[in-house]
Amino acid sequence: MELICIVCPNGCHLTVNQTPAGIAVTGNKCNRGEQYGRDELIDPRRTVTAVVRTTDFKHPCVPVKSDRPIAKPLINEVLRKIYSLHIDLPVKRGDICIDNCCNSGAAICYSRSLFPSSTERQA
Ligand code: SF4
Structure with a gap:
């Protein structure tokens, strides 16, 4: 899955994949982006x-x-x-x-x- 991280204004382009070893997130510049990518794959949420x-x-x-x-x-x-x-x-x-x-x-x-x-x- 390709997505843009919305956690901060950098807007890193993330690639998130489910692999046999778990969820792999690439393209993130920090750990918050990795968490965002995981959450988007497993349980995406938004403030309404x-x-x-x-x-x-x-x-x-x-x-x-x-x-x-x-x-x-x-x-x-x-x-x-x-x-x-x-x-x-x-x-x-x-x-x-x-x-x-x-x-x-x-x-x-x-x-x-x-x-x-x-x-x-x-x-
Ligand atoms: S990965 Fe980190 S630096 Fe990149 S947009 Fe997300 S929060 Fe910002």
């Missing part, structure tokens, strides 16, 4: 970022992010769950929006605080 719809007309959505990488086969289901929501404000940055989303083990958390427009000061 998205937005959740709100009921507030002035702030129609709030950004969210998974608190840990989620297995790639689960990501579409996680996104469908996130996009199915319609939440009321206020929300606080770091608070959990969905715990253990789709049994992934990851919590989906708000990336920013947002208050209802009705409570904002008039200019």
Whole structure:
């Protein structure tokens, strides 16, 4: 398998192969790239970022992010769950929006605080 390491901006071109002796990673400039290549072959995961719809007309959505990488086969289901929501404000940055989303083990958390427009000061 050919892939580009996304751990740092160097973007090393990795070759990852399953051999009788185990997983062989070449093209990496450091150990983090070797680990990334192994993980991509065995259990690829990604941090999920998205937005959740709100009921507030002035702030129609709030950004969210998974608190840990989620297995790639689960990501579409996680996104469908996130996009199915319609939440009321206020929300606080770091608070959990969905715990253990789709049994992934990851919590989906708000990336920013947002208050209802009705409570904002008039200019
Ligand atoms: S292998 Fe190491 S140096 Fe190369 S992109 Fe990955 S983390 Fe960066």
